[in-house]
Amino acid sequence: MRQTLVAGNWKMNGSREGNRHLLDAIKAGMDDGVSAEVVVCPPAIYIPQTARRLDGSGISWGGQDLSQHESGAYTGEISAAMLLDYQCKYVIIGHSERRSLHAETDAQVAEKFLAAQKAGLTPILCVGELLEEREAGETEAVVARQLDAVIAAAGIQAVAGGVIAYEPVWAIGTGKTASPQQAQDVHAFIRQRLAAQDANVAEKVQILYGGSVKPDNAAELFAMTDIDGGLIGGASLDAESFLAICRAV
Numbered sequence: 267m268r269q270t271l272v273a274g275n276w277k278m279n280g281s282r283e284g285n286r287h288l289l290d291a292i293k294a295g296m297d298d299g300v301s302a303e304v305v306v307c308p309p310a311i312y313i314p315q316t317a318r319r320l321d322g323s324g325i326s327w328g329g330q331d332l333s334q335h336e337s338g339a340y341t342g343e344i345s346a347a348m349l350l351d352y353q354c355k356y357v358i359i360g361h362s363e364r365r366s367l368h369a370e371t372d373a374q375v376a377e378k379f380l381a382a383q384k385a386g387l388t389p390i391l392c393v394g395e396l397l398e399e400r401e402a403g404e405t406e407a408v409v410a411r412q413l414d415a416v417i418a419a420a421g422i423q424a425v426a427g428g429v430i431a432y433e434p435v436w437a438i439g440t441g442k443t444a445s446p447q448q449a450q451d452v453h454a455f456i457r458q459r460l461a462a463q464d465a466n467v468a469e470k471v472q473i474l475y476g477g478s479v480k481p482d483n484a485a486e487l488f489a490m491t492d493i494d495g496g497l498i499g500g501a502s503l504d505a506e507s508f509l510a511i512c513r514a515v
């Protein structure tokens with residue numbers, strides 16, 4: 267049985283003062299019926315604060331992105347080793363906002379996945395189609411292309427050590443969630459595609475759903491066979507909503 271994972275992606279939100287309250291409230295709520303593995307991914311500058319406040323809490327933390335390079339002349343970038351310096355366990359890779367706003371290509375996403383995995387971080391690889399692509403019936407082709415790029419670079423076994431997040435781009439931050447069945451169909455497709463190369467990897471890998479997950483739709487999404495948890499944006503900025511989603515497992 268795969269353990270359910272609930273990861274909060276704060277995106278570019280937060281402040282030292284606000285984070286203190288948010289992190290303490292999440293920490294305080296963990297004893298109360300949360301069995302999922304919980305991860306918080308704040309903006310990089312707040313990772314040290316997060317590490318200090320969550321140390322020993324059982325909650326994990328991670329980065330929202332990393333450089334594919336180890337070190338050197340890459341102004342503004344953060345390496346896998348730097349994330350590990352602050353005990354990050356996870357890192358989000360290839361979020362749709364990185365792909366669209368920072369022109370990250372499938373090849374670059376694959377390099378980042380490899381860099382994270384080699385360093386010992388657990389990559390959370392985001393895949394998902396645009397609305398036009400869904401309407402054109404291209405969802406599976408897009409997701410397959412994004413997935414295959416990573417498998418080609420890192421190998422199928424590396425995928426077993428990571429997490430996949432299916433995030434239909436049209437559902438991110440829009441309030442339009444994929445229906446549980448729509449999400450399940452793509453999750454099953456991802457698992458089948460992995461199974462075609464290695465049945466064990468397909469069975470083992472956690473596939474999260476992301477895109478407008480809220481306390482009132484989390485339980486029905488998490489109940490689907492191939493949905494192993496969620497990547498939560500907006501609702502992870504409010505302790506009560508985030509904890510309600512964690513408890514919906």
Ligand code: PGA
Pocket residue numbers: 275433437438439440441476477478479497498499500501
């Ligand atoms: P959302 O974001 O929950 O605000 O839709 C999800 C994400 O982008 O990871």
